[in-house]
Structure formats: structure tokens, C-alpha cells
Amino acid sequence: MAALNDLSATEASARIAAGKLTSEALVTACIQRILSREKEVQAWAHFDPEAALAQARARDKARPQSRLHGIPVGVKDVIDTHDMPTEYGSPIYRGNRPACDAACVAQVREAGGVILGKAVSTEFATRHPNKTRNPHNPEHTPGGSSQGSAAAVADRMVPIAFGTQTSSSIIRPAAYCGVVGYKPSFGLVNRAGLKFLSDSLDTIGVLTRTVPDAAMIVEELSGSAPAPFDEADQLKPRIGFCRTAYWKQADRATHAALEGALPGLARAGAKVSEVSLEGEFARLAEVQVTVTSFEFYRALTHERTRFPDQISESLMGRILGGSRVTRAQYEEAQAVAARCRARLDDVYRDYDVLLSPSAPGEAPKDLGTTGEPIFGLTWTLMLGPAVTVPAFTGPAGLPIGAQLAGPRGADARTLICAEWVRRALAA
Amino acid sequence: MAALNDLSATEASARIAAGKLTSEALVTACIQRILSREKEVQAWAHFDPEAALAQARARDKARPQSRLHGIPVGVKDVIDTHDMPTEYGSPIYRGNRPACDAACVAQVREAGGVILGKAVSTEFATRHPNKTRNPHNPEHTPGGSSQGSAAAVADRMVPIAFGTQTSSSIIRPAAYCGVVGYKPSFGLVNRAGLKFLSDSLDTIGVLTRTVPDAAMIVEELSGSAPAPFDEADQLKPRIGFCRTAYWKQADRATHAALEGALPGLARAGAKVSEVSLEGEFARLAEVQVTVTSFEFYRALTHERTRFPDQISESLMGRILGGSRVTRAQYEEAQAVAARCRARLDDVYRDYDVLLSPSAPGEAPKDLGTTGEPIFGLTWTLMLGPAVTVPAFTGPAGLPIGAQLAGPRGADARTLICAEWVRRALAA
Numbered sequence: 001m002a003a004l005n006d007l008s009a010t011e012a013s014a015r016i017a018a019g020k021l022t023s024e025a026l027v028t029a030c031i032q033r034i035l036s037r038e039k040e041v042q043a044w045a046h047f048d049p050e051a052a053l054a055q056a057r058a059r060d061k062a063r064p065q066s067r068l069h070g071i072p073v074g075v076k077d078v079i080d081t082h083d084m085p086t087e088y089g090s091p092i093y094r095g096n097r098p099a100c101d102a103a104c105v106a107q108v109r110e111a112g113g114v115i116l117g118k119a120v121s122t123e124f125a126t127r128h129p130n131k132t133r134n135p136h137n138p139e140h141t142p143g144g145s146s147q148g149s150a151a152a153v154a155d156r157m158v159p160i161a162f163g164t165q166t167s168s169s170i171i172r173p174a175a176y177c178g179v180v181g182y183k184p185s186f187g188l189v190n191r192a193g194l195k196f197l198s199d200s201l202d203t204i205g206v207l208t209r210t211v212p213d214a215a216m217i218v219e220e221l222s223g224s225a226p227a228p229f230d231e232a233d234q235l236k237p238r239i240g241f242c243r244t245a246y247w248k249q250a251d252r253a254t255h256a257a258l259e260g261a262l263p264g265l266a267r268a269g270a271k272v273s274e275v276s277l278e279g280e281f282a283r284l285a286e287v288q289v290t291v292t293s294f295e296f297y298r299a300l301t302h303e304r305t306r307f308p309d310q311i312s313e314s315l316m317g318r319i320l321g322g323s324r325v326t327r328a329q330y331e332e333a334q335a336v337a338a339r340c341r342a343r344l345d346d347v348y349r350d351y352d353v354l355l356s357p358s359a360p361g362e363a364p365k366d367l368g369t370t371g372e373p374i375f376g377l378t379w380t381l382m383l384g385p386a387v388t389v390p391a392f393t394g395p396a397g398l399p400i401g402a403q404l405a406g407p408r409g410a411d412a413r414t415l416i417c418a419e420w421v422r423r424a425l426a427a
Numbered sequence: 428m429a430a431l432n433d434l435s436a437t438e439a440s441a442r443i444a445a446g447k448l449t450s451e452a453l454v455t456a457c458i459q460r461i462l463s464r465e466k467e468v469q470a471w472a473h474f475d476p477e478a479a480l481a482q483a484r485a486r487d488k489a490r491p492q493s494r495l496h497g498i499p500v501g502v503k504d505v506i507d508t509h510d511m512p513t514e515y516g517s518p519i520y521r522g523n524r525p526a527c528d529a530a531c532v533a534q535v536r537e538a539g540g541v542i543l544g545k546a547v548s549t550e551f552a553t554r555h556p557n558k559t560r561n562p563h564n565p566e567h568t569p570g571g572s573s574q575g576s577a578a579a580v581a582d583r584m585v586p587i588a589f590g591t592q593t594s595s596s597i598i599r600p601a602a603y604c605g606v607v608g609y610k611p612s613f614g615l616v617n618r619a620g621l622k623f624l625s626d627s628l629d630t631i632g633v634l635t636r637t638v639p640d641a642a643m644i645v646e647e648l649s650g651s652a653p654a655p656f657d658e659a660d661q662l663k664p665r666i667g668f669c670r671t672a673y674w675k676q677a678d679r680a681t682h683a684a685l686e687g688a689l690p691g692l693a694r695a696g697a698k699v700s701e702v703s704l705e706g707e708f709a710r711l712a713e714v715q716v717t718v719t720s721f722e723f724y725r726a727l728t729h730e731r732t733r734f735p736d737q738i739s740e741s742l743m744g745r746i747l748g749g750s751r752v753t754r755a756q757y758e759e760a761q762a763v764a765a766r767c768r769a770r771l772d773d774v775y776r777d778y779d780v781l782l783s784p785s786a787p788g789e790a791p792k793d794l795g796t797t798g799e800p801i802f803g804l805t806w807t808l809m810l811g812p813a814v815t816v817p818a819f820t821g822p823a824g825l826p827i828g829a830q831l832a833g834p835r836g837a838d839a840r841t842l843i844c845a846e847w848v849r850r851a852l853a854a
């Protein structure tokens with residue numbers, strides 16, 4: 001029998017609803033896992049076992065009102081919590097205690113969830129690494145910026161953790177750590193109480209070990225109807241294999257894994273064909289730098305003017321790059337993204353989802369990096385849902401993901417297709 | 428000679444740049460005005476004369492780096508300041524001191540501006556009134572939600588104040604208090620550090636006594652090129668007179684003022700014709716309620732679950748209304764707004780700006796209301812710039828504004844047209 005901390009959120013939820021599992025037992029198992037593994041993994045910026053247990057015991061006295069009842073959830077440390085420190089991955093905010101929970105945190109509490117702790121974020125959710133290690137091999141990066149969330153979920157310390165994505169900060173660490181990463185459509189999860197870096201792109205999402213777990217929490221928060229995963233097996237998804245404009249930046253193992261998977265997807269019943277997104281799509285990496293650096297420069301004005309010595313050199317370089325971006329350049333970059341979105345709307349008439357790499361390869365053996373965001377940024381800029389599922393194993397024995405992107409607003413369909421692909425590749 | 432606190436920001440800026448005025452003298456004049464008038468107007472949630480003077484003296488020791496150098500700016504109390512309380516117009520946040528300045532506040536400081544104090548906001552920038560009175564007649568509302576900002580600028584306590592708008596919270600109080608209100612295109616002013624109510628609509632803007640003042644501060648923050656006001660007199664603007672779908676809700680004085688102004692605008696050189704926005708535009712009031720209540724319910728989860736007794740009955744009603752809005756209804760409402768935006772893009776091929784009422788009439792003689800937002804919400808939902816200029820006087824001797832709306836991103840053109848209209852109506 002699986003240990004309780006191995007349970008998916010949906011399975012734990014069903015057991016709690018049936019009176020066969022207490023939140024206290026579930027949270028206790030998660031705590032024990034953290035206590036035994038945290039020294040190696042370092043996934044948590046703040047973790048208070050007693051406070052978590054107190055929440056769980058209170059849940060056990062109440063009748064479940066939602067599928068999140070009694071379920072422990074980790075919160076990336078760029079999302080505000082009123083009762084735990086929120087340090088945004090920056091020494092500037094050491095010991096910072098916000099006055100208010102972020103909307104998504106308060107919603108989890110209202111739904112009966114247990115806030116287990118704050119998961120490590122890189123500095124302001126950007127690329128500069130923090131302390132977390134890849135639980136599959138501590139010499140490798142877990143990716144970023146949602147590195148604590150990815151590692152904690154992969155290491156079975158918690159079934160669900162919030163992440164955020166501005167380029168590839170959910171998809172990349174999820175792929176590197178071998179878990180599911182779900183970046184919802186822009187705006188699906190309420191952002192009040194998020195530390196804003198790029199208002200036009202910052203998106204709250206989740207890292208989980210199963211696709212239905214990812215769907216469940218976002219549905220609860222956004223008021224969306226539950227995705228009908230029962231129907232996944234009957235699906236004949238129309239899958240566009242999209243190398244993206246950045247295919248050459250993926251390594252040989254990733255090329256081979258994705259290309260090698262196509263016949264199996266077709267055999268399982270998918271209609272698979274290749275989709276080329278070239279032309280202005282090849283400019284999206286540059287667009288992403290222009291948009292985010294322009295917005296970082298403004299959003300972080302307080303920090304860069306008052307605490308420049310406490311900002312990493314690499315982030316300061318990006319911020320100051322933003323000072324040289326003119327408003328006209330920023331608007332032109334946004335216009336390129338808008339034109340690509342319009343082109344993509346046409347593409348999606350023929351496809352349910354587009355399949356692309358989640359990252360250039362396995363997690364690099366280098367704790368000084370969080371890896372390359374190149375395969376996330378296209379879908380972030382397109383504002384639609386993106387899901388990475390663990391699908392392959394690379395030459396170093398580390399996970400490689402497969403990324404499914406769908407039309408903006410079509411989150412349920414995209415999640416079900418992602419689950420279909422995961423099952424087909426696992427078969 | 429005008430008192431220093433009567434100076435426009437652009438005039439004061441020119442004098443400071445020329446070495447003919449110190450920030451200390453300017454700020455001292457504003458402080459004296461506040462001290463003599465605040466008891467009646469009650470525009471400020473926080474005001475510390477010594478702290479303001481200390482900033483001004485520091486500015487006077489430095490060389491001006493921007494047009495905001497030495498200029499006092501008021502900040503609506505839903506925008507975070509690290510060195511002043513930020514109470515969001517709610518007793519829940521009494522004494523709250525954020526860790527960080529909002530981006531727009533930090534940008535004003537970096538540009539050399541002086542943060543004069545926090546201007547009164549209604550409860551979380553919604554409709555429930557706070558303490559501010561209309562400076563033209565204290566028995567009348569100043570409007571809301573940016574009521575302190577509007578009253579302080581109108582009463583010449585400060586030349587510029589930040590406001591925010593989610594339906595009509597800049598345009599309405601500006602019109603009621605007889606000042607310029609400028610709601611920029613959505614996203615033009617960085618929103619990091621704003622208390623979010625409706626992520627998809629909340630917009631930071633400004634209240635000033637002149638249109639060039641409003642343009643100046645937003646240009647400085649957004650990196651936009653200065654609008655060429657020198658060319659305003661040569662302009663022959665194409666003005667669409669748009670009664671909107673809500674014309675019947677404006678009073679007779681407003682009807683007469685706007686209709687009566689059209690011949691003068693034509694004589695001054697404008698091409699004026701009537702534009703009808705009916706059909707789905709008539710649904711925008713309902714769309715606005717659906718979108719904002721759905722988002723309020725989520726954004727204010729912490730407050731409504733932990734401090735329900737400290738939320739006004741009227742706001743709690745709107746929040747709980749949001750609990751009954753389904754995701755599908757929300758998305759349908761957003762789709763209506765998107766279709767109206769597409770229709771409006773076509774309309775703007777033939778017009779530079781659309782002229783409509785700023786409010787249903789003069790400021791009501793009722794301190795228990797902040798007036799009706801009906802004439803702001805269309806342009807907020809359309810995401811483009813909207814500017815109200817003081818243009819008329821109503822039967823109670825109070826100001827009536829004229830509102831000019833323009834295409835999203837065409838802020839400079841819209842501001843210049845608004846200035847042209849103001850001059851034409853004043854001639």
C-alpha cells in the first residue's frame with residue numbers, strides 16, 4: 001500500500017470525503033517526508049509543522065465543502081500569506097509578513113485546504129537560482145523559478161503546490177523534476193496578492209503529480225466546471241507536433257523522445273501532424289525579453305532604487321536592460337505577440353493541442369543555473385493553457401517532459417488531452 | 428500673482444527647472460492650503476507636513492532629472508507606500524504599513540517627485556462613501572472612488588494625485604469636483620503595488636487641474652513620448668458625439684450642456700457627428716457588474732472570510748453577488764466586452780475621440796452616495812484612454828464635465844483632443 005504522502009490529491013480527497021482518511025494523517029505523512037528529506041532537497045522557504053497540523057485538525061472537525069478539504073498545498077514564496085513569512089526569494093524581504101493572504105491562498109483556506117508552507121522561489125521568480133536541489137539527483141538543478149514547488153511535489157512532500165510563470169517558471173521545473181506543471185490560461189487564477197513582475201504575463205498555476213490534481217485545484221479557484229477525465233480514453237485528439245521556432249535549442253535526447261513518440265500517439269488514436277510556427281513566432285524570444293525587462297524595470301522600482309546591492313547581478317542586468325527599452329519598442333513587441341496569437345487562433349481550428357518540448361533537455365548538472373526557459377515563453381506569450389507531463393527519461397536518468405498547449409480559455413480540453421497523451425506515452 | 432499652490436504641475440516644473448522656484452516653497456504652499464482647508468474638505472487619509480517638507484528640501488539639493496522634480500503628488504490610499512499607512516479605505520487595514528512602494532509611487536520618487544500624502548479612497552475603491560466632501564459645496568459628494576484625489580486637486584491642495592478606476596472612479600469624481608481626470612489605456616501605468624479588486628479592469632490614472640499635467644506624469648511613468656500640446660490649436664479633431672446606451676440616465680442639464688456645445692465645437696474647427704453605440708453596448712452595465720462582482724469575490728477572499736463584520740453592507744452585497752456568478756457567465760460577459768471593443772475599433776476609423784457625459788449630472792447633494800458610475804464603465808471596459816475636462820456649470824452651480832474617449836494606445840492623441848475641446852468650450 002502506498003504511503004499517504006504518495007497519494008494524489010484527488011485520491012486523498014476521495015478518501016477524506018468517504019471518511020477513510022483524516023487530514024491530520026495525510027498532513028502528518030507529508031511532514032514526516034519533509035523532515036526526512038528537506039536537508040537534501042531544500043524545497044521550503046518556510047515550514048512550520050505545528051501550524052500545518054493545527055490547520056489539519058481543524059479541517060477534520062468540519063464537514064468537507066469542496067474537493068480541497070483537508071488537502072495540503074504548498075505556496076510559492078512570491079505569493080502572499082498573512083501568517084507565514086513571504087520573502088519573494090530576495091534578501092530584501094527577509095522576514096516580511098504581508099497583511100493579507102493572496103486571493104488563491106485565501107481561496108484554498110476557504111475551500112478547506114491546508115497551507116503546508118512556503119515553497120522556495122528564485123529571486124522574484126526570475127532566473128537567479130535559490131537553494132533547492134533536484135530530488136532525482138541533488139547535483140542537478142530543479143529548474144526555476146518555481147523550484148521549491150516542483151521539488152516538493154516530485155519528492156512527495158506535498159501533492160499540490162502553487163507556482164507562477166512569466167516565461168517558463170512552471171513548465172521547466174515541472175519537467176526537470178518529473179511532475180505535472182499546469183500554467184492556466186492568463187487570468188484564470190486570480191492574481192491579487194502575487195508579487196508582480198510582469199503584469200501582462202505573470203500567471204499563477206500549479207505543480208502536481210497527476211493531471212486531474214492540477215485540474216481540480218484550478219477548477220475550485222476559478223469556478224470552472226470539472227474537466228471530464230472519464231472521457232479521456234474515448235478521445236481521438238487532434239495533436240499538432242510543433243517543434244516551435246526554437247527546436248535547435250533542444251538536445252538530441254529530447255528530439256529523439258518527441259519524434260519517437262509520434263507513431264505511438266497515432267496508434268493510440270490521435271490524429272497527429274506537424275505544425276510549423278515560423279515567421280514572427282521566431283521573434284517571440286526577443287519579444288519576451290523586451291516585454292519583461294520593460295515591465296521588470298518599472299515593477300521593481302522600489303527594490304532597484306533602494307536596495308540595489310541586494311539584487312543579484314544577473315537580475316540587475318535584466319532590470320537595467322529594461323531601462324533602455326523605449327515605450328515604442330515595448331508596444332511593438334506586444335504587437336508581435338498579438339499577431340502571433342491571431343495566427344495561432346487559426347492554427348487551433350485544426351488542432352486540439354500542440355505538442356512541443358517542455359525544456360531543452362534534462363535538468364542541467366549545474367546548480368548555478370535554472371536552465372533555459374525557451375520552450376515555455378511561446379505559450380506564456382500566447383496566453384493559453386500549457387501543461388507538461390512527465391513522459392520520457394533522458395541519458396542521465398532524469399525526466400523529460402512533453403508539453404501540450406491549447407487555445408486560450410480551453411483549459412479543460414487541454415488538460416484532458418494532456419492526460420490522454422500521458423497515458424498513451426506510458427502504455 | 429497666483430498663489431504657488433494654484434500653479435499647474437507643468438508651470439511649477441518649468442519654474443523649478445529654471446531655478447525660479449524651490450520644491451520647498453511649492454510644498455509649503457500646498458501644506459498651508461491643506462492646513463487651512465482640510466477640516467472642511469477631508470481629502471487626506473494620511474498627511475505628514477514634516478515628512479513632505481523633508482522630501483522637498485532633499486529635492487532642492489539635487490539637479491532636476493525629470494519634469495516631476497520637486498512636484499508634490501497625492502497618492503490614492505489603495506496604492507501602497509512603504510513610509511506611510513495604506514488603509515485601502517477599510518477599517519480592516521487600520522495602520523497597515525506595506526513593505527514596499529507601489530511601482531508608480533517609487534517611480535515618482537525616482538523622478539524627483541514629492542509624495543505629499545495619501546488621499547482618501549472609498550472602501551477598497553468601490554462605491555461605499557468615505558469622509559471626503561466636495562470642495563465646491565461640502566453638502567455634496569465629491570464622487571468616488573478617488574474622492575480624496577479629486578477633492579485635493581480641486582481645492583488646490585496638490586497639483587496631481589493618483590486615482591484608480593474600475594468603472595468610473597477617476598472620471599466621476601473629477602467631473603464632480605471640476606478637475607481633469609485621466610484614465611489611461613489599460614496597462615499604461617504599471618500596477619505593481621495596487622490593491623487589486625478587478626485584475627481585468629483596475630487602471631491607475633491621475634487627477635489634475637490641466638490636461639498637460641495629466642499627460643506629463645503618465646508620460647514620465649510609462650516612457651511615452653510627450654504629447655505635442657503645442658499643436659492643439661491647429662487641430663481639426665474628428666469628434667463623435669456619443670450619447671452611449673445610457674443617455675437617459677443623464678439629467679436635463681447634462682443633456683443641454685453637451686448638445687448645446689456641439690455647434691461651438693464645429694465652429695472651432697472640429698468635424699462633429701453623432702455616433703450611436705447601441706446593440707451589445709447596452710449590455711455593458713450588466714457586463715461590468717458580472718465581471719467585477721466575480722473578480723471582487725475572489726480578490727477579497729481574505730477580507731470577506733476573516734473580517735466580514737468590517738465590510739460595509741453595500742460592498743458585501745456586491746461581493747456575495749459575485750459568489751453566484753458562474754465562470755461561464757463571467758466568460759460570456761468578457762466576450763460581450765471583447766465584441767464591443769472590436770466594433771469600437773471600426774468606429775474609431777472615422778473618429779479621433781468620442782464625446783460623452785462624464786456623469787449623469789452635477790455631484791448629488793447626498794454624502795451617503797458617491798454618484799452613479801454609468802458613464803465611466805463603457806470606456807473602462809473598452810480599455811482605451813478616457814479624459815474628463817471641466818466644461819460646464821449645472822443648476823446648483825457645480826461643475827459638469829465633458830468626457831473624451833479614444834482608441835486603446837492612442838493616449839497622446841486623446842489627451843490633445845481633450846485639451847482642444849476644453850479650450851473650444853472655454854472660448
